[in-house]
Amino acid sequence: MRKSCFTEAQIIGMNKEQEAGMATAEVCRRHGLSLATFYKLKARYGGMEVSEAARLKALEDENSKLKRLLADTMLDNVVLKDLLGKN
Structure with missing residues (x-):
């Protein structure tokens, strides 16, 4: 955005x-x-109010960070399943 x-x-x-x-x-x-x-x-x-907007921004930043961590973990899972499935 x-x-x-x-x-x-x-x-x-x-x-x-x-x-x-x-x-x-x-x-x-x-x-x-x-x-x-x-x-x-x-x-x-x-x-x-300004304080509420700052809190909203902090929560949105934390949410996007957690989404990235989840996506990375899911990608690692897929890679490990592929490796185990081929052996």
């Missing part, structure tokens, strides 16, 4: 500006992003 130009704190700040009553188009114009991008970020970070 492509890295965002904005930090989690900036995204949450944009969401709070919009929730405080500023027009969505005005928030997008001030920060230089499209409406579609704004709504995509709002769907992901809406209702969060």
